[in-house]
Amino acid sequence: MVASRAMMVFRILFHLLVASTQFLVIAALTDPQDFSAIQSLRNSWENVPPSWEGADPCGNRWDGIGCINSRVVSITLSSINLSGQLSSDIQELSELQTLDLSYNKGLTGPLPPAIGNMKKLSNLILVGCGFSGPIPSSIGYLRELVFLSLNSNGFTGGIPPSIGLLSKLYWLDLADNKLTGTIPVSNGKTPGLDMLVKTKHFHFGKNKLLGEIPSLLFHSNMTLKHLLLESNLLTGNIPSTLGLVHTLEVVRLDKNSLSGSVPPNLNNLTSVQELFLANNKLTGPLPNLTGMNLLNYVDLSNNSFAASDVPPWFSTLQSLTSLIMEDTKIQGPLPISLFSLFQLQTVVLRNNMINGTLTIGSSYSNQLHLIDLRNNFIDDFTRRANYSFQIILVDNPICFEGRTEAYCNIPQPTNNSYSTPPENCTPSPCRPDQxxxxxxxxxxxxxxxxxxxxxxxxxxxxxxxxxxxxxxxxxxxxxxxxxxxxxxxxxxxxxxxxxxxxxxxxxxxxxxxxxxxxxxxxxxxxxxxxxxxxxxxxxxxxxxDNYKYFADLATGSSKSSSSGIIIGAAVGGSVLFLLLLIAGIYAFRQKRRAEVAAKKNDPFASWDPNTNSGGVPQLKGARSFSFEELKKYTNNFSEVNDVGSGGYGKVYRGTLSNGQQVAVKRAQQGSMQGRLEFKTEIELLSRVHHKNVVGLVGFCFDQGEQMLVYEFIANGTLKDSLSGRSGIRLDWMRRLRIALGAARGLQYLHDLADPPIIHRDIKSNNILLDERLNAKVADFGLSKPMGETDRGHVTTQVKGTMGYLDPEYYMTQQLTEKSDVYGFGVLLLELLTARSPIEKGKYIVREVKLAMDKTKEMYKLQQILDPVIASSMAARSLEKFVDLALNCVEESGVNRPTMSEVVKEIENIMELAGLNPNTESASTSASYEGESKGSGNPYTNESLFSYSGGYPPSRLEPK
Incomplete structure (x- = not known):
């Protein structure tokens, strides 16, 4: 409290110093109205440049302020850590032509409708900020606007139809927001985007746009070059009018739900160089791309095209660098001429029906680096002694006989470690921060x-x-x-x-x-x-990124000295400086006293951030136990109370002084879980409170010990029950309830936890069952919180358990909530079969896919089901359950459901089976126990092959 008062005195004196000099400045150059508007902005923002002092932005050349004579015409302030909101007073800058506040995440709140009054604005650029709320329709009044870049914010609502009135607009980028609704087109009464005949760029990807792509959006008068609509929720057909826009160079319609046939006139777009139609629901014949001779990159993967022979245009596109067509029902042999295209770099034709002999020949492109033909019907390969590129023929007949050639194994992920090399010099040894x-x-x-x-x-x-x-x-x-x-x-x-x-x-x-x-x-x-x-x-x-290494401009030459400052100001400034110095010393001493006092009461006072543990954990409600307390509660960590062990250490049953039973997870020296994982688990579990997530009671960070104290979960892991170790028999009803409970817990982590949490290690060993056999998600040592800046994914080292690990995350190192969905899908298959994900070299996902026949009752899976439930389940509920599981383990994350969708589907399956998804679980687990109880170790952690980087296994999906 005393320190804060001292700082308040410091600020008051500082402002007095500033005011005393301002009174003595001679007449400013800046228009008074413009100065008033800039002053309003300065008052509503934090971290403005130090030069923003005095009453003359134009005369004193404030950083980021551009003037013509006395009028402010530009504000460009990117990457300086500005925070606050955009004041509606900005409309008073009537001569402003450019406003660029990009890369300041701290700028939040709505875009004020008053911005539409800035009639001369030609560049409105707010990329990568934190703005939210609807884009105001008044933006249509900015008739001089040429650049409108609002991408990578949090804008919601629809695209304002009034944008169609911006006849001079060249660049329109609204991508990576939360925009909804349909794409607006004019109808005689309201404007629409079809009126933007001079606009070259429509960038609308990564939103939540709905409905069909309007056929009226496109016409032959448009000069559009880039149409980017990827990763939305668009449905319906691709309009044939798209073929009228002959100026198009890039078309991205991928990752939507578009259906129907591709319009035959698509090949009229002879200027298109990149074409992305992947991950939709397109049907009909494979599009004919003959004549699109400038095409470099083609991706038509994961649609529902009719089966067809390898199309002739494969070998005619002389500019082709990348041909990506997974799961498109292509059949027949590949022509040798395909590999002779002189710019060809990548061919990915996985999951098709390509057969015969693969012949690459000797005149292949010298830029070729990958041919991926996994899961086809190739039975022979005519090859030279050595190729400089990578060939993958896994899951083709040629590799079925235990072949050991390199092309019969999935290669390790390649790391493109390119970095600009030094320019004929030796790198200097630099300070750690340089x-x-x-x-x-x-x-x-x-x-x-x-x-x-x-x-x-x-x-x-x-x-x-x-x-x-x-x-x-x-x-x-x-x-x-x-x-x-x-x-x-x-x-x-x-x-x-x-x-x-x-x-x-x-x-x-x-x-x-x-x-x-x-x-x-x-x-x-x-x-x-x-x-x-x-x-x-x-x-x-x-x-x-925010730049934080600016020079100390407070004493630099960048501040203009005014000829109007009299000697009295210097004398007054000296007196104030002495007062500031005294206040500063006082504040520093009070701060040190406060730090010493706080350290005495801080259970993490000895936490060392230099040991790769991060900062001191931020906790909400978790109790700090001393080592002596936990020693007492576990009877000196006696063997009688030892209820399980794993790579991390041992777990002991304990009883607190209030009678509550707990599980104490005690790290051993050299354990797999380090300080960072320990801190992560404490922070995350102290924030989450849900009946399907294991509760954290507290922790111990004392005397060199790392211990976590959980609520005691009586019936151990789901793995133990499925394997028979616990002696609990789970019928079909109970397994459905366990699946629903685990899904609800995971949905809570993704959608309701603050911040959202990706578990990263969903598996049957991390689902615990309480005394009523309710499922609880546990073990957050590998979990990742998702902050606002992560924008849906985070690039991180691959960690998790083989068999449950998302192949997309494994290949790209980009973690999303859909990685948890993949692991949950494997868990569902484990509930059906009671088999480990990888058992005797066989992968459960592949085994189910090979065994199933959707034309037969129960998909003909009786032989692979757990005998405990095989005869007691309804065929329809089983089929729905299998469909859900396989949907969760789709290779591409965008095709997997969200956990909220998974929860709804399991609820539907339960109702189909005659169960109420909202009723309480069984009164006890006794009625589900077999003749003999298991080992009594509910926390046993056997057969866990967790992957956390390093040398990866050769294949994610063993045959």
């Missing part, structure tokens, strides 16, 4: 990620490709008079949205840091699309 640049200078770079939404190439190992991108970036920055010495690109990856992502570091010239103007200038070049990438990279967007 980085050596490509010119071997230690500096504080500006960093961020560039996302290319439709690159024409798929081989990310070609270093010359990225070298050309690097050269263009440097040229663009320097031609815009920005203080840039060099740039570095690294870690090219393909994310779940099929975007190419590159890490970017921009290094300063002259000094080893950027000033405020330099950062905003670099951000504007990238947000305003001033930078034009080389051919082949396609449309991009940039998300910049």
């Amino acid at each position: 980085i050596s640049s490509p010119t071997c200078k230690c500096a504080y770079p500006y960093t961020g990620s560039i996302f290319f939404r439709a690159p024409s190439f798929s081989n990310f190992g070609n270093t010359s490709t990225f070298a050309s991108l690097q050269e263009e970036l440097i040229l663009t920055f320097q031609s815009n008079n920005l203080p840039v010495d060099s740039v570095s690109l690294s870690n090219p990856t393909k994310n779940l949205d099929d975007y190419l992502v590159l890490n970017l570091q921009v290094f300063p010239s002259g000094l080893n840091y950027f000033n405020w103007t330099g950062i905003s200038g670099i951000g504007f070049v990238l947000s305003n699309q001033t930078f034009k990438p080389p051919d082949g990279f396609g449309p991009f967007f940039f998300i910049g």
